[in-house]
Amino acid sequence: MGDMVKETRIRNRVEIAREIILSRRSCRAFLDKPIPKKDLLELIEAGVYAPSGHNAQNQRFLLIDDKKEIQRIGSVRWSFPYKLSISHSEMRKVKPYGIFGGAAALIFVFADTTLTAPINSGEYYIWESLETQNGAASIQNMLLLASVKGIGNCWGSSYESMNYSRLLSGQTWRDVFAKYKIPFSYKMQGAIMLGYPKHLDSRGYPKGENVHGVLHESVERHDLKHYIIQKKQNPGSEKNLGGFGWFRVKAYRKTIGFLLKCVKVLDRLIYRIEME
Numbered sequence: 001m002g003d004m005v006k007e008t009r010i011r012n013r014v015e016i017a018r019e020i021i022l023s024r025r026s027c028r029a030f031l032d033k034p035i036p037k038k039d040l041l042e043l044i045e046a047g048v049y050a051p052s053g054h055n056a057q058n059q060r061f062l063l064i065d066d067k068k069e070i071q072r073i074g075s076v077r078w079s080f081p082y083k084l085s086i087s088h089s090e091m092r093k094v095k096p097y098g099i100f101g102g103a104a105a106l107i108f109v110f111a112d113t114t115l116t117a118p119i120n121s122g123e124y125y126i127w128e129s130l131e132t133q134n135g136a137a138s139i140q141n142m143l144l145l146a147s148v149k150g151i152g153n154c155w156g157s158s159y160e161s162m163n164y165s166r167l168l169s170g171q172t173w174r175d176v177f178a179k180y181k182i183p184f185s186y187k188m189q190g191a192i193m194l195g196y197p198k199h200l201d202s203r204g205y206p207k208g209e210n211v212h213g214v215l216h217e218s219v220e221r222h223d224l225k226h227y228i229i230q231k232k233q234n235p236g237s238e239k240n241l242g243g244f245g246w247f248r249v250k251a252y253r254k255t256i257g258f259l260l261k262c263v264k265v266l267d268r269l270i271y272r273i274e275m276e
């Protein structure tokens with residue numbers, strides 16, 4: 001009897017977890033209604049409980065839930081890594097505060113690189129990748145909990161290079177956040193926008209759009225097969241590169257290795273300049 005109860009409990013949990021994961025949708029249209037602080041702190045707590053490479057626990061969070069401040073940040077002309085189907089200036093006419101500006105709260109996620117830089121043993125690019133992954137794990141945890149709480153949510157592209165290549169507004173992200181105590185060692189990993197959604201789905205989850213906000217492509221997922229990598233039909237049939245082919249591959253690898261080392265040295269240099 002005890003085992004049956006346990007099994008049912010586990011089955012229920014699995015069903016609930018699947019339902020939450022499969023129901024999460026990016027939501028970009030929010031009601032003008034504040035989110036209680038307790039809920040926002042619980043979202044950050046979900047972010048803190050994400051896994052982290054090398055147990056660095058280096059994810060850091062900046063919560064902004066003041067409407068005026070959100071609109072100020074939204075009105076900055078952020079640049080995005082993809083082409084928009086309409087120009088940035090046209091988008092500004094439709095949404096003067098951008099997509100961040102309509103939210104009731106924003107959470108920006110950073111990596112504290114002081115926790116990874118000292119242990120990088122000459123391979124900072126690996127740690128940098130872990131910093132990004134740690135941030136992403138936190139973001140996904142927060143999005144899932146927000147969905148269950150009925151809070152609309154959307155991941156917003158924000159990344160460290162926004163501090164090197166200026167934003168369309170001519171500012172860097174550090175200019176935008178000058179009033180916050182963000183140490184130079186913190187690198188931006190991403191952002192989420194939150195707000196009560198204009199619509200809920202039939203099960204009470206925030207109803208997302210059917211198409212990506214600006215690209216207008218369907219967000220429907222394909223059949224599982226589309227995503228799963230298959231085994232090779234003839235595993236032994238890789239391209240035989242022959243003598244010169246191998247030499248070329250080795251030369252490319254050496255060159256890439258050398259370039260990565262140069263990038264690392266430059267990165268350390270910039271880091272030192274920033275810390276001075």
Ligand SMILES: Cc1cc2nc3c(=O)[nH]c(=O)nc-3n(C[C@H](O)[C@H](O)[C@H](O)COP(=O)(O)O)c2cc1C
Binds near residue numbers: 208209211213214
């Ligand atoms: C790394 C990352 C960056 C994203 N950046 C943006 C963004 O800047 N603006 C936006 O509207 N959506 C952004 N999204 C949300 C995606 O557009 C969305 O997840 C995708 O279209 C699939 O839709 P769904 O989340 O409803 O399943 C981002 C998602 C990820 C994972």
